[in-house]
Amino acid sequence: MGKIVIVEDDIFLREELQNIFEKEGYTVYCIRSFDHPVEDIIFANPCLILLDLNLPNYSGFDICRALKAKGVGPVLVLTSRDQLSDELHAFGLGADDYLTKPCHPQRLIARVDKLIRLYSNRHILLDAGDFQIDDQSNVLYTGTGSITLSKNEAVMLKALVHASPSVVRKEELFHTLWGSSDYVDENILQVNMTRLRKTLDGIGLPNRIKTIRGIGYQLLEDDSL
Amino acid sequence: MGKIVIVEDDIFLREELQNIFEKEGYTVYCIRSFDHPVEDIIFANPCLILLDLNLPNYSGFDICRALKAKGVGPVLVLTSRDQLSDELHAFGLGADDYLTKPCHPQRLIARVDKLIRLYSNRHILLDAGDFQIDDQSNVLYTGTGSITLSKNEAVMLKALVHASPSVVRKEELFHTLWGSSDYVDENILQVNMTRLRKTLDGIGLPNRIKTIRGIGYQLLEDDSL
């Protein structure tokens, strides 16, 4: 399941929160605001950060701002400060929810679940400028529409987008598709490349894959500009 | 900028809310809970719905569920009910935030802005509270993971979520799957329903489709609460 980081100095509350979320099935990391709280949190790569504002060494606001600037998220602020100004400040820094202590566990869980779901459903889109690929569902989006790529098509196109504007070598492609990198069956790569090119053609993306003779393939930018 | 729909029967509060959000630059539509609140909201296609729970003709909970099932969102519930059970129920139906009246305008604005930002740039997700379906890619998301549904599974589940909490009649389902509504092959519906139930089981969503004998099927809420 998910990993939650709790930033809280009060030891009793920390234990309590840890218990609550471990019972829910989350993995819980507790961080006290010592040397490098932000770096530690980023390293833990959690699916949610539960952040107290009243910390001894650091300002919770600063941590919140730093986390959001790094694109880590979501951040739920749980604090005893019930001033509206604090709440607005936190939201202004990018906090995603703000709850005041004492807070009923079920309310906390409901909001944590909601936030995690909201964030996790944001798909990772590989962006190639005039088209995007959803990394999970292999749906290809253009300005005018979308189609679902087959597995092989998706693997190849994602490799090309990923390497762009560099060239993807034939051995690499063969390896990511069929495992063994030592032996390369030229033909099956070519067949699958033809198929990918044909589907790209079909949705208004013609001539986007260039053959680098003897080496591999390369994704080209839209040449209509 | 964005368009906000306010569902609120108290005329004074409605005017006040409208003023607040128009000053913020939003276009505001006010809807009173008359004949077809859900249809009216969908037609308006807003970037956020501000929903009161205490409405004369309709239950705010029902409207919330219907909106989330249609993929309209986000929904912020603003209500005078301060019971935790109400809040949890609202979250269970897919509400995205829950504020109790009286509420300071700035707090409201902060949370509305936050929700709109969270929701922008996302796919259309049909929200059933504890799971979501990406309408385009037929990927089903739960708190713990995601799977891609087959075409038939997706069509049926989307119809159920869409109609929730109403019953989907067998003829309707048959029609959306196989075209002709006059003739209904009971068996093939049942087989596909079994398969859908089995896949839902497999990802931790058991017993969510109820058979309404002689009529059709109905999506149930998570009964673990």
Added chain:
DNA sequence: ATAACACTTACAATGATTGTAAGGTTTTGA
């Protein structure tokens, strides 16, 4: 011109999805 490299096409194999058929289980009402 020719040899290496790349492309295309038709066809076969595969695997996931869907449909069929038959028999089992549950519910309803006399």
Added chain:
DNA sequence: TCAAAACCTTACAATCATTGTAAGTGTTAT
């Protein structure tokens, strides 16, 4: 309580999209 109706489940067959194979055609560099 029993029988009929409604519903569920299972195994198997058909279908369809995807992928692999084989053979032949085109292109490029020297």
